[in-house]
Amino acid sequence: MKKLLLATAFIATSALSGLAADAITNLTTGTGYSALNKAWTEAQDGDVLQINSDITFNSTLNPDTRNLTIKGADGVKISIAPNSKGTIPVVINVNSTGSASIENITFAFPDESSTTNFSQQTNGTLNLTNVTIDGFKTTAANGGVRVYNSPVATTLDNLSFVNCEFPESAPYNVLTAVKESTMTLKGACDYTVCLNNQASFIIDGGISDGSKVTISFTNHTNGLPAVKGTTDLSKFTLANTSKMLAPQGEDISTLNYAKILVVNDTETGKESVGVDALGGSSGAASKLTGTSGQIIINENIDLSNGITSLAGKTVTIAGANPAVTVNIAAQYAIANAGAADTHITLKNLIVNGVLDSYTSYPVQATVAGASVDIENVTFQNITRNENYLIRANAGGVWSLDNVTFSNCSVATGNPLVNTNNDGCSISGIIKGMSLRIQDGSTVDAEGLSAESDPIALTLGGTVYHDSPVITNCEDESLFTLTNKGWSLMADNGGIKALEDKVVTGIEEVAAEAEGAAEYFDLNGMRVNAENLTPGIYVKRQGGKASKIAIR
Numbered sequence: 001m002k003k004l005l006l007a008t009a010f011i012a013t014s015a016l017s018g019l020a021a022d023a024i025t026n027l028t029t030g031t032g033y034s035a036l037n038k039a040w041t042e043a044q045d046g047d048v049l050q051i052n053s054d055i056t057f058n059s060t061l062n063p064d065t066r067n068l069t070i071k072g073a074d075g076v077k078i079s080i081a082p083n084s085k086g087t088i089p090v091v092i093n094v095n096s097t098g099s100a101s102i103e104n105i106t107f108a109f110p111d112e113s114s115t116t117n118f119s120q121q122t123n124g125t126l127n128l129t130n131v132t133i134d135g136f137k138t139t140a141a142n143g144g145v146r147v148y149n150s151p152v153a154t155t156l157d158n159l160s161f162v163n164c165e166f167p168e169s170a171p172y173n174v175l176t177a178v179k180e181s182t183m184t185l186k187g188a189c190d191y192t193v194c195l196n197n198q199a200s201f202i203i204d205g206g207i208s209d210g211s212k213v214t215i216s217f218t219n220h221t222n223g224l225p226a227v228k229g230t231t232d233l234s235k236f237t238l239a240n241t242s243k244m245l246a247p248q249g250e251d252i253s254t255l256n257y258a259k260i261l262v263v264n265d266t267e268t269g270k271e272s273v274g275v276d277a278l279g280g281s282s283g284a285a286s287k288l289t290g291t292s293g294q295i296i297i298n299e300n301i302d303l304s305n306g307i308t309s310l311a312g313k314t315v316t317i318a319g320a321n322p323a324v325t326v327n328i329a330a331q332y333a334i335a336n337a338g339a340a341d342t343h344i345t346l347k348n349l350i351v352n353g354v355l356d357s358y359t360s361y362p363v364q365a366t367v368a369g370a371s372v373d374i375e376n377v378t379f380q381n382i383t384r385n386e387n388y389l390i391r392a393n394a395g396g397v398w399s400l401d402n403v404t405f406s407n408c409s410v411a412t413g414n415p416l417v418n419t420n421n422d423g424c425s426i427s428g429i430i431k432g433m434s435l436r437i438q439d440g441s442t443v444d445a446e447g448l449s450a451e452s453d454p455i456a457l458t459l460g461g462t463v464y465h466d467s468p469v470i471t472n473c474e475d476e477s478l479f480t481l482t483n484k485g486w487s488l489m490a491d492n493g494g495i496k497a498l499e500d501k502v503v504t505g506i507e508e509v510a511a512e513a514e515g516a517a518e519y520f521d522l523n524g525m526r527v528n529a530e531n532l533t534p535g536i537y538v539k540r541q542g543g544k545a546s547k548i549a550i551r
Contacts, residue, residue, distance in 0.1 A: 025050045027071075036061075036070075036078070043068050045098075051076045051105060058083045060090050063098035063124065072105035079108045088114035092126065094151070099125035109135040113165075116140050122149035129157040137165040143175035143194060151182050158187035158208075170194070172216050172239075176201060181228050189213045192239065195220055200251075203229040212237055215245070220254060227252040231270045233296070244298065246272035259301055262287040263294040279332060280305030288313060296320055297349070302329040311339035318347040322376055325350040328362060335363045337370035337396060345373040353382035353408075362389050365396025373399045375428075379416075380406040387414035388436075392424050401447075402428035413525065415458055419443060426455070436460045437469055442494070446472035458482045459497055462538055470495035484526075517541040 022032030024039045028047040033039035037059045039049050045066040052073050058081040061070070072078075083089045091107060094100050107118070117140055118133055119126065128145070136144055144161060147154050154176070161173045173191040176183045176199045183201040185193075192214040193201060198221060207213065215226060216239040227236065231247035238245050246255040247263050247270035255261070258274025262284050277283040284295045285307045292314040303326050317335065319325075326334060326349055334351055335344040342365075351362065362382060365372045374390070382389055387410055392398045398419070405416055415434035419441055426435075427447035437443055439461035457479045459469060463486070470479065474490035481488050487498050519527045520538040527537065532550045539548045 023051070023053050023055050025052060040068070040070075051078065054079065056081050057091075058089065060093050061100060062093045062095065063100045064096045065098045067099045067101075067125075069101040069103065070105065071103045074104070075106075076104070077106045077108050079110075081110065082112075088112065088116070090116050090118070090120055092119035092121075094119075094121040094124040094126050097124050097152075099127070099152075101125075101127040101129070102131055103127075103129045105130075106132040106134055107136070109133075109137065111135065112137070114138045114140070117142055117146040118144040119146065121145075121147045121151045121154060123151060125153045126151070127155045127157070128159050129155070131158075132160040132162055133164060134162045135164065136161070139167055141167055141170035143170070143172050145174045147175065147183055148177040148196075151178060154183040156183070156185050156189070159191065160188065161191050172214075181225075185213065187211075189235075192216055194218065195226055198224050200225045200228055203227060203235075207235045211235065214239055216240060217243060217254065222254050222256060223248070225251040225253050244274065246274070248272055257298070259297070259299055260284045261294075261296040261298065263296065264288060264290045265292045266290060277301075277305065278303050278326065279307045281308075283307070285309045285315075288315060294318065297324050297326065300325040300327070302327045302354075303332055303334060304329040306332045307334065307336070310336070310342060310344060312341045314343040316345040316347060317349070318345070319349040322348045323350065324348065325352050327352045327354050328358065328382070329354055331355075331358055331360045333360050333362055333364060335372045335374075336361075337365040337372050338367060340367055340369035342367075342370045343373070344371070345375065346377050347375045348377070350378045350380060351382070352380050355383075357383045357385045359384070359386065361391055363398070364391045364393065365398055366391075366393045368395025370396040371398065372396075373401070374403050375401045377402075378404040378406060379408055380404075382408045384410045386411055388416065388418045390417045392419040392421060395421055397421070397423035397425075399425040400427070400430060400433075403430055403433070405432035408432070415456065418460075420461075428452075430455060434458070440464060440467055442468050442471050444471050445478070445495075448473055448475075448478055450475065450478070452478055454478055454480045456480050456482055457488075459486065463497060465499040466496055468492075468494045468496045 024033040024036055026039060026047055027050050036055055036057050040061055043049060048069045050071050054077045056079045080091060092100055118136055133144055172194040175194040175196060177196040179198045181200045181202050184204045185201055186205045188208045189211045194216040196218045212235055214237045228251045231252060233245055236245055242257055243254045244257050244261055245252050246261055249269035255274050259276045262273050262275060264271045273287050275284050275287055278301055286309050295317045298320045335346050337344050363372055379389060389408060390398060408416055410416060415436040417433060418436045420438040422441050425444040429449045430452040432453055434456035436458040471494040476488050476490055476495060479488060485500050487500055488495050489498050518540045519529050521527055534550050537548055
């Protein structure tokens with residue numbers, strides 16, 4: 001029995017060694033092959049072929065009525081060579097009821113041009129998963145992956161085109177001309193898809209973070225779906241300048257190009273409309289019919305009329321890309337959250353001043369229950385002869401994430417940003433910012449990047465020794481304090497304010513208790529007691545502070 005077991009083990013080991021030596025193995029039958037053409041021709045319905053090592057191929061994979069799969073071992077490459085006629089063949093051709101599934105393979109092409117596609121599909125099913133098409137050059141006007149007539153299904157999951165060339169008249173990688181969606185995109189999708197004859201594709205399982213599909217249209221009617229299964233525009237760009245992508249219902253369709261796209265949230269999904277003005281009675285804000293939505297700005301635009309109708313709404317005002325500029329061409333705020341339950345997000349924009357000075361706050365939240373969130377925004381060339389560009393007041397709050405101030409200024413001695421209450425926050429990379437925190441409030445700095453410029457911090461109103469001013473950040477180097485006689489110290493997960501004067505003896509304590517009074521204006525600036533003019537001041541004496549009125 002022992003000898004029989006050893007003999008069996010030897011035979012099994014020899015068989016495995018033989019399989020490993022074959023370039024191709026039919027995993028269903030265990031048969032080994034040296035050429036893909038033979039392995040493919042002999043494969044039966046349901047068979048799986050494994051490519052064990054790099055091979056060369058100069059023919060076409062057509063499954064006919066069979067359902068066949070080719071899997072590559074890690075890093076396997078199939079080099080495509082000219083066929084017997086001296087031309088680069090169509091590598092995959094699905095023209096019957098069968099299916100071809102190709103997984104984990106790189107197809108490498110020679111440095112010569114083809115007159116056809118990498119794959120053609122007029123019927124059946126084609127699945128390309130973790131496939132790289134490298135060096136494919138074609139003069140064909142139908143892309144690399146061409147889908148038309150009556151296919152059953154097409155799935156492109158992590159498909160990549162590397163060093164490929166397509167004709168200038170048709171510079172897309174994938175073409176589908178099927179009116180009813182049969183193509184599904186997944187994973188990494190950094191390529192161009194042409195939708196012909198009212199075609200569309202489906203997003204199932206999501207597109208990888210950072211990936212973007214470029215969509216090109218021919219003969220596509222407005223209002224018809226281009227992408228099904230998502231309303232997230234961030235994963236797509238559009239090659240056609242005469243159209244724009246627009247969420248409608250639960251899909252993305254097309255509209256004629258407009259400077260601004262307004263997207264309303266409704267009970268049945270999204271509803272989009274195009275306009276050419278940001279403010280005014282017929283501008284973008286006036287088209288927000290519900291309580292929430294987006295205003296997407298497609299190109300540089302002037303704000304020459306007020307943005308109204310945002311009270312009680314949750315609205316995002318965003319650039320289609322971070323280079324989009326809004327020129328503040330009149331005395332209007334770009335984000336004014338002045339009513340309860342008003343939440344405005346500014347995102348991916350350059351806010352540019354074109355006047356000599358402004359009387360309005362460009363951004364403010366001025367009541368409890370109102371907020372303004374600012375993300376990836378640059379404020380530039382804005383001058384005010386009054387205080388602040390951005391303020392939170394009377395319970396309103398702001399948040400700043402990746403915000404830059406360039407060539408901006410306000411009245412002498414005032415910072416660019418102000419808050420009178422808790423709840424405001426800063427994060428990401430902040431450049432060129434000065435900040436006033438009033439009356440013992442705190443600002444949350446969790447996530448503030450070490451790449452930020454030091455924030456010039458002023459403590460205004462009533463300031464108490466040993467009180468917190470910054471929470472969730474202990475990096476004192478990210479702030480410089482402008483208040484004389486005060487300093488900052490990291491403590492208990494945040495940063496607190498310390499009065500620099502230290503009392504060391506009983507006599508000094510008594511002197512402090514009965515010492516001369518000090519006076520400050522409501523901005524925290526020390527004022528000479530002999531020069532007090534009518535108004536409200538903070539009086540500090542003996543370690544106690546109180547407000548007084550001078551009449």
